[in-house]
Amino acid sequence: MASTERTTSGHPHGAAATQHLRAQVEGFVRNRVVPRERVLDAGGPEAGGALSELRRLARSEGLWALALPAELGGGGLTLAAYAEIAEAEGASDHGPTALGSAPLLDVRMLARHGGPRVRELYLERLVAGEIRSCYAMTEPDVPGTDPFLTVTQAEQRPDGNWSITGRKWFTSGAADADLVTVLARTDGTAGDRDGLSLLLVPTASPGFRVGRELPLFGAGGQWEIELDRVTVPGDHMIGERGQALAVAGERLQLGRTLRSLRWLGQAQRAFDLMCERAVVRTGSRGPLAGHQLVQQHVFDALLALRTTRPLVHEAVALLDAGRDAHTEVGLAKVAAARTLQQVTDAAIQIHGAAGLGPDTALPALFRTGRAARILDGPDELHITSVARRILRTYERNPVTPR
Incomplete structure (x- = not known):
C-alpha cells in the first residue's frame, strides 16, 4: 500500500489520497457549482449570495483553498498534487472561486516578492476569501504581447509613496476586487526594456475607478480600470524596481x-x-x-x-x-x-x-x-x-x- 503524508492542514499526500480528493472536488463542482452557474453568470446580489453559500460548503467539506499554503489557512497541496485536482475544479469557470483557489497566483506572487507589510496585511485575508485580488497588465491600443510599450506611469514622490496614472483593460474580476497588481513604468520611456515595475493598489484608493465592462462574446467578468494619480504606499512595490517582467x-x-x-x-x-x-x-x-x-x-x-x-x-x-x-x-x-x-x-x-x-x-x-x-x-x-x-x-x- 502506498504511504501517505499529511500536510499541516490535515490533507494527506499520496496517489490514492489525491484521487479521493479529486473525486470529492468533482462531486462538489458537478452537484453544487454547476446547478448554480446561471445565477453566478448573471452577477449581482443573488450571485454574491450563491457564491458565499458555495464557499461555506467548500469549507465545511474540507475542500477550501486546497493549493494555497497551509500556514496561511489553505490546504497545503503541492503543485503536482493540485494539478490532479485543478482539472476537476476547473470544469466550471466558477469552480476555482467557489473552492477558494482563485487567488493562487496572487498569493504565490505576494508571498515570494511582496514586502513584510504586504504579506502581513493581505496574505491570510486573501487565502480566507475575505478580500479579492486581480492583475492588470494589458492596456488599450498597446499590444498585449509587447509589455515594453506600457504607458501607465508611476512616479515616486519625495515621501517614498507612488502616484500612478493610466488605463488597463481586460482585467478579470476588477469590479469585485479589493487589490489590483498594476504593471507601470517607473523609469525610462515606452519601448525601453527596463524600467517596468509592479505595484499593489488597494482599489478603495482615491483616483481608482472601475470603468466599462468588456464582455467576451457576451459573457461578463472583464473590466477596464482607470488610475488618476492614485497614491500607493512605497512598500507596496512587488519585487524590485524595474524588474516587473x-x-x-x-x-x-x-x-x-x-x-x-x-x-x-x-x-x-x-x-x-x-x-x-x-x-x-x-x-x-x-x-x-x-x-x-x-x-x-x-x-x-x-x-x-x-x-x-x-x-x-x-x-x-x-x-x-x-x-x-x-x-x-x-x-x-x-x-x-x-x-x-x-x-x-x-x-x-x-x-x-x-x-x-x-x-x-x-x-x-x-x-x-x-x-x-x-x-x-x-x-x-x-x-x-x-x-x-x-x-x-x-x-x-x-x-x-x-
Missing part, C-alpha cells in the same frame, strides 16, 4: 499552466456531454452513437484529450521541480486551448440546435475555448516563441555533419 514571467508560466489544466476539465465536460447525447439521442435510424460520422467526432475528441493531457502535466512537473518550462508551457497552452475549442465544437455538432441554445453549457464552453486562443498570449506568440527556442538549440548543437 521577471516576476510577471514567473507568474505567467504558472498561470498559463493552471488555465490549461482548467481548460482540460472543461473539454472533458464537453466530451461527456457529447457522448451522453450520442447514446441517448435516437432518430429514425437508431441512436446517434451508431453513426460513423458521430463515432469520428468521438474518436478525434478523445485523441485530442489524451494527447494534450500529458503535455500539460509535463509542464506541471517541470514547474514543480523549479526547472525551465518555457517550451512545455507554450506547447501545453496552445494544445489545451485548441482541444477545448475542438471538443466543444464537436459536442455542439452532435447536439444540433440544442447545442446552440441555453439548455447546455456548450455555448459557454465554446466561448471559453475561442477566447483561450488569445488569453495569456495568442497562439501565434507561443508558436513562434517555442519554435525559435527549439531552432536555437539546433544552431548551437547540430546533429548532422554539414
Whole structure:
C-alpha cells in the first residue's frame, strides 16, 4: 500500500489520497457549482449570495483553498498534487472561486516578492476569501504581447509613496476586487526594456475607478480600470524596481499552466456531454452513437484529450521541480486551448440546435475555448516563441555533419 503524508492542514499526500480528493472536488463542482452557474453568470446580489453559500460548503467539506499554503489557512497541496485536482475544479469557470483557489497566483506572487507589510496585511485575508485580488497588465491600443510599450506611469514622490496614472483593460474580476497588481513604468520611456515595475493598489484608493465592462462574446467578468494619480504606499512595490517582467514571467508560466489544466476539465465536460447525447439521442435510424460520422467526432475528441493531457502535466512537473518550462508551457497552452475549442465544437455538432441554445453549457464552453486562443498570449506568440527556442538549440548543437 502506498504511504501517505499529511500536510499541516490535515490533507494527506499520496496517489490514492489525491484521487479521493479529486473525486470529492468533482462531486462538489458537478452537484453544487454547476446547478448554480446561471445565477453566478448573471452577477449581482443573488450571485454574491450563491457564491458565499458555495464557499461555506467548500469549507465545511474540507475542500477550501486546497493549493494555497497551509500556514496561511489553505490546504497545503503541492503543485503536482493540485494539478490532479485543478482539472476537476476547473470544469466550471466558477469552480476555482467557489473552492477558494482563485487567488493562487496572487498569493504565490505576494508571498515570494511582496514586502513584510504586504504579506502581513493581505496574505491570510486573501487565502480566507475575505478580500479579492486581480492583475492588470494589458492596456488599450498597446499590444498585449509587447509589455515594453506600457504607458501607465508611476512616479515616486519625495515621501517614498507612488502616484500612478493610466488605463488597463481586460482585467478579470476588477469590479469585485479589493487589490489590483498594476504593471507601470517607473523609469525610462515606452519601448525601453527596463524600467517596468509592479505595484499593489488597494482599489478603495482615491483616483481608482472601475470603468466599462468588456464582455467576451457576451459573457461578463472583464473590466477596464482607470488610475488618476492614485497614491500607493512605497512598500507596496512587488519585487524590485524595474524588474516587473521577471516576476510577471514567473507568474505567467504558472498561470498559463493552471488555465490549461482548467481548460482540460472543461473539454472533458464537453466530451461527456457529447457522448451522453450520442447514446441517448435516437432518430429514425437508431441512436446517434451508431453513426460513423458521430463515432469520428468521438474518436478525434478523445485523441485530442489524451494527447494534450500529458503535455500539460509535463509542464506541471517541470514547474514543480523549479526547472525551465518555457517550451512545455507554450506547447501545453496552445494544445489545451485548441482541444477545448475542438471538443466543444464537436459536442455542439452532435447536439444540433440544442447545442446552440441555453439548455447546455456548450455555448459557454465554446466561448471559453475561442477566447483561450488569445488569453495569456495568442497562439501565434507561443508558436513562434517555442519554435525559435527549439531552432536555437539546433544552431548551437547540430546533429548532422554539414
